[in-house]
Amino acid sequence: MNNWVVYLFVVVSIYACGSKDASKNESSVSSSEAKPKVDGAAVYKANCELCHGVDGKLGLNGSKDLTVSELDLNERIAQISKGKGLMIAYENILSLSEIKAVAEYTMLLSK
Ligand code: HEC
Incomplete structure (x- = not known):
């Protein structure tokens, strides 16, 4: 039993x-084309648009044009986490999944 x-x-x-x-x-x-769980576009709008602009091309404060960036996904995740120049570090502001989602979103801007 x-x-x-x-x-x-x-x-x-x-x-x-x-x-x-x-x-x-x-x-x-x-998920190769579907959105990740976190909405990268929303994270971008809230945190990145200020300098990078809606389409990634604004270039405010010396920020790079994201549409021509040659950084790969991991390099973007690293730079978003650690910051560079005038861009602040987001590792204490965003969660890792938010950073990943927004990095993936910036990859889409270049297409
Ligand atoms: C205060 C303005 C500012 C904000 C807000 C900002 N950035 Fe930046 N970003 C910069 C600057 C300045 C650089 C160029 C840094 C350098 O190379 O000296 C940059 C560079 C980058 C790069 C690298 C581009 C390349 O090819 O080198 C990526 C990717 C990026 N930002 C993504 C983001 C994301 C995603 C966010 C939101 C989470 C964000 N940034 C928010 C100013 C900003």
Whole structure:
């Protein structure tokens, strides 16, 4: 009797994990074009537009034109986190997922 309960538990947990993974895969397949959980555009509007402008081209305070930036995603995440020149560091202002989302958003500006 006890064994049966344990067996049932194991089966249920395997099933639960399996379906979790499946939904993860599903979302990662579609997420190449879908928005990340955090809305990068909203983070950009609230924190970055001031210097970089709506389209990334404003260049206020010597900020770089984001549409021609050649930094890759990781370099952007690093610069947004640590700041550079007149651009402040955002690591204590935004969460990591917000920084990632906004970095991904700035990648879209260049297309
Ligand atoms: C106070 C004005 C200011 C704000 C606000 C600001 N930036 Fe910047 N940003 C700059 C300046 C200035 C540079 C150029 C730094 C340098 O290279 O000396 C820059 C550079 C960058 C670069 C690198 C571009 C390149 O090719 O070198 C990225 C990416 C970037 N900013 C993203 C952001 C994001 C995302 C935000 C909002 C979270 C943001 N910035 C907010 C001023 C700002």
